[in-house]
Amino acid sequence: MGKVAVGVAVIGTAAVVAAAALLVRQRMRSSGRWARTRALVKEFDEKCGTPDAKLKQIADAMTVEMHAGLASEGGSKLKMLISFVDNLPTGDEEGVFYALDLGGSNFRVLRVELGGRERGVVHQEFAEASIPPALMSASSDVRN
Template identity: 70%
Template sequence: MGKLVVGVSVVCTAAVVCGVAVLLMKRRMKNSGEWGKVEALLKDFEEKCATPVGKLKQVADAMTVEMHAGLASEGGSKLKMLISYVDNLPTGDEEGLFYALDLGGTNFRVMRVQLGGKEKRIVKHEVKEVSIPQNVMAGSSSEVLFDFIATALAEFVATEGDDFHLPPGRQRELGFTFSFPVKQLSIASGTLIKWTKGFSIEDVVGQDVVGELAKAMERAGLDVRVAALVSFSPNQIQ
């Protein structure tokens, strides 16, 4: 603790010293008449580095054209495009209990949240992070991976306290973030194009990852429906 305090103190002191030094240098240059030259030089540098608004508009228009082309046909654009079936955004009126599962690396996270609409917004939320063993990430099978995930999710659901309320007759809903290249088939289905981030389970490639998770949750005795699949995977489709 002592070392931490000393370290923070040293950093703060260094920042103060640097600030004072800059102020002194600025005052000295003003007194010598050099500060005006520095300001002019900086302004000239800023103007030369600025991108003209017309050029920025050209770039934006070109990207828009490429995005439309990519959505119109597979391989029709220089940009890597994958269709998303999300057709609207949250309004803030949402109420009830919802679950989320985020798989995107050596760990995955599960979360539950109680939404209270615009008045109460997020009433309560809880998160749990689970490490995935190396032997499950690579060289295993689809069943091994998704059974591991479903078991951890079932254990998390089992700890649901009285602060979370599921309306009678309503099934628990899950949002599934799968951060790997996926070709979505609907709002709640998509086939894996390829693995990244150290994962290597061949029998999952080309399969519907939501379907695999649903089968694993059924084997775990977990009554949860995947309501939406979200694939966030930048720089991974080559």
């Protein structure tokens, strides 16, 4: 009897919510707010939407810059470092792994414990530290 009562309560609640949504929608339409809301959304889409052709053009330009950056030092405005990945993750990885990111102004460290396919990401920790400006522009000369 308890499951039936819960089922009836859920169906009743869903019906009340649907009726309330219809009532709100009808009142918005009749008050003119619906038309204003649709006009605002349309205007936002027209002013902020990016055509697919433009997105493809941007992606192609980024690809060219990345290839140029990897081909030679100073060959691109993008700073690229060649790194070699000899195999991709399979999802079976277990154990503790670290990721290090030395960006323009921050140093980030991620520690993640993986449990293979069965357990996925067991635990992860993240830390970030700002790099002092003096260290970002210091010389590599070593003088004793």
